[in-house]
Amino acid sequence: MTTTALNEVFSLKNMSVEYGKNLAVAGVNLPIYQNEITALIGPSGCGKSTVLRSLNRMNDLIPGAKVSGEVLYHGQDMYGPDVDPVQVRKLVGMVFQKPNPFPKSIYDNIAFGPQTLGMKGNMDEIVESALRSASLWDDVKDRLKDNAFGMSGGQQQRLCIARAIAVKPDVILMDEPCSALDPISTFKIEDLMFELKKDYTIVIVTHNMQQAARVADRTAFFTVDTSRGEGSRVGTLVEHDVTDVMFSSPSDQRTLDYVTGKFG
């Protein structure tokens, strides 16, 4: 365990998310620390993706979505009345489950963000540095003008990571980034995450417990709470701790059952 004081990037306090009348996830208290990888794990429908998407206000795009409780970002209320979600998303980037490169060249995929945000600097350098950070430069330096759809799935996902890095975010959210990839591509991306956490804070949602065990400094376990009445399925945070503890001696029986494969 680290002994230095950890810097809290996000602090969720009794946070709940509703979609219309349906409570999706309730009562989440979770700190997320700087330059660490935090994994959110749990069975389907436990609200881990919902929590992730509330960290860069992507949930705002879903009609009827409502976040209550507090989401503090470096101590500031991220859902305060004068917060611009667009500015939030500049600082908190996101990589999606399925690689979603733009239908453009590899170069333009990276350049889109910096250009749109009006970032200063030499675009060639920005593109090269982003591709290098995503360990993609050597693969694609000779075909920057080629369409991004010609890349393999793993390369496409690393391109999406490079694209997120190019706008110089503070945090990178990853929503099951490897679920559509083969084991070798998965390994490359996990390797990349270790590099990236030196500069960024990473929050990853994963279905794959081994992945969480491999990459995450801290792990938060969510599950579905059916105790609120007939047919209700509300996501809830069971516990969170340093990953080693979560996988060896969690304090909650449900966590132990999940990480040892008894359910989920």
Add this chain to the structure above:
Amino acid sequence: MANKIPRRAANAASTAAAVTRTIYKGANNKAEIQGIAFRLVLLSALSISLVMIAAIVAWALVEGGERVNIGLFTNNPSSFRPETAGYRPAILGTIQLILGVIAIIVPLGISAATFLELFADRTKWYNRIIELNIQNLAGVPSIVFGILGLAFIVRGIFDLGFVVAAGSATVAILVLPTVILASREAIRAVPSSLLDGALALGATRWQSVWKMVLPSAAPGMLTGVILAVARAIGEAAPLLLVGAATFVTFDPDFWNDSYSALPVMIYNYAGRPQEEFHTLAAAGILVMLVVLFFINSIAVWLRARYERTW
């Protein structure tokens, strides 16, 4: 000797034979006949429509083929010299009309579709009513739009008079629902992950739509516009109401003077008693068919060229 085969084994063998028999052709005659009948119905439906198209083209070729020459395009109409009369004002009128239609439907149609698909809150009742009405408008007979154009564009609010501009506006309103529906389809075909990806980089909704979604939807939208134009070229009924004169011997001016259009001119020639004018009408139909075929081919080519699987 046959009794030596145990009963159970014999049963099993006969069951197996019954099962395997069904895998051979001809085992299920009824289903096979149904399949053939079904295919025949489909083929005859297809051939009827093909024969009809072929008949029209053949008739126009036989009747008007001899009259297709440069003079057909460059000469003014004449009421007493059918052998040298041409379609010049009508062709120019149709070209101006169509350019006017495009100038109206492209910005209006694409904006309306973009708003409905990407910005309108579909849970609100008034947006649902708008959607429903656009779909209904696409099925309204064209003559109704002619009356609308006469009341509000030629006279009434806009008071443009019987000019090409009024014809353009009327036909544009007529084909606008088609353009909006096609553009919405095109936008819907763009996966939301593209929009999400742009938004997640900190682009505004407007930037994401303008730079990412609309360019990806452009080929589909263009196809819709081209098909709408093809329909607009053939429209005669609303034009008769908003003042496309059947007989004009001077070149049209977009904002002033009366004008004619190809289908209207053809209608005029076809209605005359002399045989030579009927030949002229057939030649005009050939010209229109060639233009329509060309435009539709562009639409098909565009669709095939830019079709993308995500």
